[in-house]
Amino acid sequence: MPRTTDSPAVPGSSRLPTLTGMRFIAAALVFLHHGIWVNVFADGDVVSFYHDLFINAGHVGVSFFFLLSGFVLTWSARKKDTFGRYLRRRLVKLYPNHVVTFVAALLLIATSTQLYQAIPNLFMVQSWFPVYDLLFSVNPPSWSLACEALFYLAFPLLLRWANRIPVVKLWWWAVGVIAAVIGAAVFAQTVLTGGPAMPDGQPVGLYQFWFVYALPPVRALDFFLGILLARIVINGKWIRVGILPATLLFVACYALAGQLPYVYGLNAATIIPIALLVPAAAVADINGRRTGLQGRFAIWLGEISYAFYLVHAIVLIWCRAQLGNPQGWSTPAGLALLLAGMVLSALVAWALYALVERPAMRRWSKPRADRARAGAATQTTTTTAPEAKAAMDPEPGELAATR
Numbered sequence: 441m442p443r444t445t446d447s448p449a450v451p452g453s454s455r456l457p458t459l460t461g462m463r464f465i466a467a468a469l470v471f472l473h474h475g476i477w478v479n480v481f482a483d484g485d486v487v488s489f490y491h492d493l494f495i496n497a498g499h500v501g502v503s504f505f506f507l508l509s510g511f512v513l514t515w516s517a518r519k520k521d522t523f524g525r526y527l528r529r530r531l532v533k534l535y536p537n538h539v540v541t542f543v544a545a546l547l548l549i550a551t552s553t554q555l556y557q558a559i560p561n562l563f564m565v566q567s568w569f570p571v572y573d574l575l576f577s578v579n580p581p582s583w584s585l586a587c588e589a590l591f592y593l594a595f596p597l598l599l600r601w602a603n604r605i606p607v608v609k610l611w612w613w614a615v616g617v618i619a620a621v622i623g624a625a626v627f628a629q630t631v632l633t634g635g636p637a638m639p640d641g642q643p644v645g646l647y648q649f650w651f652v653y654a655l656p657p658v659r660a661l662d663f664f665l666g667i668l669l670a671r672i673v674i675n676g677k678w679i680r681v682g683i684l685p686a687t688l689l690f691v692a693c694y695a696l697a698g699q700l701p702y703v704y705g706l707n708a709a710t711i712i713p714i715a716l717l718v719p720a721a722a723v724a725d726i727n728g729r730r731t732g733l734q735g736r737f738a739i740w741l742g743e744i745s746y747a748f749y750l751v752h753a754i755v756l757i758w759c760r761a762q763l764g765n766p767q768g769w770s771t772p773a774g775l776a777l778l779l780a781g782m783v784l785s786a787l788v789a790w791a792l793y794a795l796v797e798r799p800a801m802r803r804w805s806k807p808r809a810d811r812a813r814a815g816a817a818t819q820t821t822t823t824t825a826p827e828a829k830a831a832m833d834p835e836p837g838e839l840a841a842t843r
Contacts, residue, residue, distance in 0.1 A: 458721040460742035461733030466501040467745040473498025478760035480777045482768035496705040510666025529805045530592040536800040541750040545579035549757045564589045570650040590656040591663045607675045617665045625708035628652045644702045653706045669719045686716035747789035755785045
């Protein structure tokens with residue numbers, strides 16, 4: 441029987457396939473944003489239109505991923521988990537893909553990287569420093585991994601904190617965190633007005649951009665908001681906002697972001713609809729409603745989305761360099777090239793997912809003793825017992841968790 445939004449949900453009782461499908465949409469938005477870097481259009485009006493349309497797309501995708509991380513990790517948290525086992529799973533999920541794409545980027549697009557750039561990037565701490573050449577060094581999208589690393593380390597403490605908040609006050613806390621996200625943008629816009637400009641021509645100061653968009657403790661607000669929203673859903677306190685109203689609000693706020701000072705488009709302008717979309721999708725899955733993102737292909741795209749996120753800039757930059765023709769192409773040809781770049785990125789991501797990410801998760805995400813017990817369980821005739829099923833099944837969040 442479908443569960444209503446007024447009823448408590450059992451954490452981990454659903455795989456939340458719609459959230460998995462949404463992951464690739466967010467990754468595709470980041471891809472389209474980075475298409476600005478490798479402009480393939482010869483028509484100046486098309487270049488301007490593409491820029492205005494997708495300048496905030498990448499910001500939205502990253503915000504979605506950060507909030508989703510907090511939501512799904514809370515949804516799939518194991519009561520008897522130890523910090524070591526939890527952190528092991530998270531690092532195995534995060535690091536192997538990062539190392540492979542780090543090396544690929546050094547070989548293909550970042551051949552002049554200096555040691556002061558490479559070492560912080562490899563160890564995922566580059567986002568702690570307001571230095572442009574360091575922040576976007578080696579594989580540019582990997583800056584967000586420094587934020588994810590902090591999130592993972594802080595999650596047990598943040599979850600314990602969130603669990604102590606009375607259920608009747610969860611919404612007040614969520615509203616407070618949203619206010620803090622907006623407040624960070626206001627602070628950057630009004631106080632952090634000095635310092636160098638962004639070298640790539642974005643209409644925002646480097647310190648403003650870094651503080652609002654890249655500084656891990658500030659971006660932890662998105663992550664903690666995801667934790668609070670998961671607690672709201674788990675406790676049956678979700679308001680009856682569906683995916684369609686949340687999507688319409690998102691479109692309106694995204695359009696508004698383009699009219700506001702640039703710093704607000706980095707996160708503040710769209711944080712409310714994103715905060716509505718993620719729980720609305722989760723509740724739709726819990727209640728058994730069709731969303732159009734629960735099919736096998738959508739889930740597959742979601743599963744490769746982390747790999748896609750890490751490989752797409754390498755594919756875009758390297759392929760653009762091989763194509764030459766700096767003046768660009770006609771609009772149809774440019775669109776075809778972008779589509780080809782997305783398809784090629786997805787194929788490379790599939791290879792990375794199949795050859796690195798999944799094998800690493802299977803090999804190292806659990807201690808050897810746990811893997812042995814799980815293997816023994818598959819050889820018994822009682823594999824339908826709850827304890828055997830729990831040993832064999834992946835963590836509910838593994839297929840829909842952090843990007």
